[in-house]
Amino acid sequence: MQTIDxxxxxHFIQNIIAEDLKTGKYDGRVHTRFPPEPNGYLHIGHAKxxxxxxxxxxxxxxxxxxxxxDTNPSKEAEEYVRAIxxxxxxxxxxxxxxxxxxxxxxxxLYEFAVxxxxxxxxxxxxxxxxxxxxxxxxxxxxxxxSPHRDKSVEENLDLFQRMRVGEFAxxxxxxxxxxxxxxxxxxxxxxxxxxxxxxxxxxxxxxxCIYPMYDFTHGQSDSLERITHSLCTLEFEDHRPLxxxxxxxxxxxxxxxxxxxxxxLNYTVLSKRKLLQLVEEKHVSGWSDxxxxxxSGMRRRGYPPEAIRxxxxxxxxxxxxxxxxxxxxxxxxxxxxxxxxxxxxxxVRPLKVVIENYPEDHAxxxxxxxxxxxxxxxxxxxxxxxxxxxxxxxxxxxxxxKFFRLVPGKEVRLKYAYIIKCExxxxxxxxxxxxxxxxxxxxxxxxxxxxxxxxxxxxxxxLATTHAEPVEVRLYDHLFRNENPTADEKEYPDxxxxxxxxxxxxxxxxxxxxxxxxxxxxxxxxxxxxxxxCVDNESSAPGAPVFNRTVTLRDTWxxxxxxSPRRR
RNA sequence: UGGGGCGUCGUCAAGUGGCUAAGACACAGGAUUUUGAUUCCUGCAUUCGGAGGUUCGAGUCCUCCCGCCCCAGCCA
Numbered sequence: 001m002q003t004i005d006x007x008x009x010x011h012f013i014q015n016i017i018a019e020d021l022k023t024g025k026y027d028g029r030v031h032t033r034f035p036p037e038p039n040g041y042l043h044i045g046h047a048k049x050x051x052x053x054x055x056x057x058x059x060x061x062x063x064x065x066x067x068x069x070d071t072n073p074s075k076e077a078e079e080y081v082r083a084i085x086x087x088x089x090x091x092x093x094x095x096x097x098x099x100x101x102x103x104x105x106x107x108x109l110y111e112f113a114v115x116x117x118x119x120x121x122x123x124x125x126x127x128x129x130x131x132x133x134x135x136x137x138x139x140x141x142x143x144x145x146s147p148h149r150d151k152s153v154e155e156n157l158d159l160f161q162r163m164r165v166g167e168f169a170x171x172x173x174x175x176x177x178x179x180x181x182x183x184x185x186x187x188x189x190x191x192x193x194x195x196x197x198x199x200x201x202x203x204x205x206x207x208x209c210i211y212p213m214y215d216f217t218h219g220q221s222d223s224l225e226r227i228t229h230s231l232c233t234l235e236f237e238d239h240r241p242l243x244x245x246x247x248x249x250x251x252x253x254x255x256x257x258x259x260x261x262x263x264x265l266n267y268t269v270l271s272k273r274k275l276l277q278l279v280e281e282k283h284v285s286g287w288s289d290x291x292x293x294x295x296s297g298m299r300r301r302g303y304p305p306e307a308i309r310x311x312x313x314x315x316x317x318x319x320x321x322x323x324x325x326x327x328x329x330x331x332x333x334x335x336x337x338x339x340x341x342x343x344x345x346x347x348v349r350p351l352k353v354v355i356e357n358y359p360e361d362h363a364x365x366x367x368x369x370x371x372x373x374x375x376x377x378x379x380x381x382x383x384x385x386x387x388x389x390x391x392x393x394x395x396x397x398x399x400x401x402k403f404f405r406l407v408p409g410k411e412v413r414l415k416y417a418y419i420i421k422c423e424x425x426x427x428x429x430x431x432x433x434x435x436x437x438x439x440x441x442x443x444x445x446x447x448x449x450x451x452x453x454x455x456x457x458x459x460x461x462x463l464a465t466t467h468a469e470p471v472e473v474r475l476y477d478h479l480f481r482n483e484n485p486t487a488d489e490k491e492y493p494d495x496x497x498x499x500x501x502x503x504x505x506x507x508x509x510x511x512x513x514x515x516x517x518x519x520x521x522x523x524x525x526x527x528x529x530x531x532x533x534c535v536d537n538e539s540s541a542p543g544a545p546v547f548n549r550t551v552t553l554r555d556t557w558x559x560x561x562x563x564s565p566r567r568r
Numbered sequence: 569u570g571g572g573g574c575g576u577c578g579u580c581a582a583g584u585g586g587c588u589a590a591g592a593c594a595c596a597g598g599a600u601u602u603u604g605a606u607u608c609c610u611g612c613a614u615u616c617g618g619a620g621g622u623u624c625g626a627g628u629c630c631u632c633c634c635g636c637c638c639c640a641g642c643c644a
């Protein structure tokens with residue numbers, strides 16, 4: 001179990017719990033739960049709920065259960081159960097032996113239903129789904145009672161029993177609560193409690209052909225688990241009176257439901273339907289595509305779980321619908337990685353440089369820091385030679401003002417090595433493309449030497465051609481081109497048109513420091529001046545890592561360059 | 569036009585009638601820097617959706633108005 005970092009901000013739910021603790025409302029207990037439906041993968045929005053529920057339990061020395069709300073076998077699968085468990089654990093939380101399934105309560109729920117029938121509070125309806133909808137009325141008009149509403153208890157008991165043994169077809173009958181067809185709250189207009197579903201369940205197999213609705217399951221499951229604070233999202237606010245009605249009629253333990261606003265993030269979508277669509281229409285490689293806001297996608301992208309927890313803490317908890325800036329998440333990721341990631345030099349788009357006054361066949365050993373932010377991280381050896389690679393973007397023949405990288409006739413420092421000067425530019429005769437730079441170095445400026453005090457404006461990362469290994473790197477960007485992918489229906493009528501065509505750039509011609517060959521799946525690094533990268537856990541092979549860019553470094557130059565567009 | 573919620577800085581978000589309306593991200597300047605990174609300073613709401621009212625005093629209380637979100641699955 002993770003420990004709560006520093007001082008988590010206070011929010012309204014904490015205030016409620018603190019008050020309940022003071023008044024002894026639940027004998028000092030705090031017991032929460034995270035209740036996903038196993039019909040999809042967990043995303044960053046779920047992370048907020050997970051951190052809230054597990055975090056609160058941990059903070060108040062309480063408990064938090066993991067419960068699968070698996071009441072709809074036609075949509076749920078074991079695959080999702082496993083993925084969800086893995087993601088919650090990866091995020092850093094542990095439910096000990098408190099793993100539950102709503103389906104474990106099916107017998108109990110059936111008994112609850114029978115109890116309500118006996119009290120005259122539930123009845124079997126034979127209306128079709130269309131008729132039920134018509135009878136329900138509208139937002140501004142009351143509904144009408146079903147003609148089957150006033151059958152006798154005996155008849156309802158008999159019918160419900162026959163539903164259970166499979167005498168009726170799907171859709172032929174349902175069990176409904178008898179509440180109030182004129183209620184302003186639609187949830188109270190005789191909601192369906194049980195429906196016939198002739199599909200096998202991933203946990204209970206063929207035992208049942210009737211399944212309880214979520215609304216008839218969730219509140220009672222919380223009750224049976226003795227949950228004290230049942231946290232859920234805003235849209236369930238109008239379901240609360242219904243849950244309370246069931247609990248009250250059944251006369252069983254009543255947890256306190258508290259609603260909070262779900263997380264929204266710009267430049268992405270967080271609805272299961274849309275995420276599923278991205279996967280099914282193959283706009284991404286799967287649920288764990290590094291561009292997906294799923295926890296498995298973020299894990300593969302290289303986001304540390306600590307950073308996600310930090311983010312969830314920083315976004316706060318309230319009741320107002322809000323959209324958090326993706327930049328906050330990226331800030332949390334950089335903040336963590338800056339402290340923890342080992343540095344390395346990787347040239348993503350290489351440009352060859354020959355140091356004309358450096359001896360041939362000479363390789364010089366230099367020292368590089370593994371992490372300047374961590375004095376215990378140590379250092380490593382890197383090699384310098386007559387031919388080098390530098391980043392193509394670090395050279396400009398006709399630079400704009402304030403460009404302080406390499407330019408013809410000017411100097412620049414190579415990190416941990418020497419100051420070099422660009423003497424000549426060699427171009428391809430046909431295309432005019434720059435293909436090589438001829439430079440000279442100043443032997444007096446070796447890194448670490450006292451005469452190395454001469455200052456130059458720019459410092460570049462580089463690799464000796466003799467000590468560079470080819471590598472594939474994948475550069476990721478936002479999956480969507482606009483802040484709110486679902487807002488502008490005119491400009492972006494469908495998901496497809498709102499996708500960012502440049503969200504993935506795969507580069508095979510990059511070079512890395514040789515030690516990176518042994519990097520293990522999931523290892524994270526800062527490639528100097530390029531960003532944070534993580535060894536892809538799906539396409540890397542032993543000795544041949546593929547790197548995913550987690551996030552770029554903050555880039556002040558890119559901002560300046562963007563403001564005053566210039567040719568290369 | 570029914571019911572339930574929400575409106576405090578570009579984005580989140582504290583604030584529970586009384587010192588100058590926290591903090592974070594973003595943004596803008598500046599310092600340090602062999603990563604244009606990091607770090608460090610500085611700036612960034614005379615005003616809390618609007619209008620009235622109560623009060624010595626209101627973002628906080630009252631009234632009216634405006635705007636936004638959710639609900640008419642045998643989904644969760």
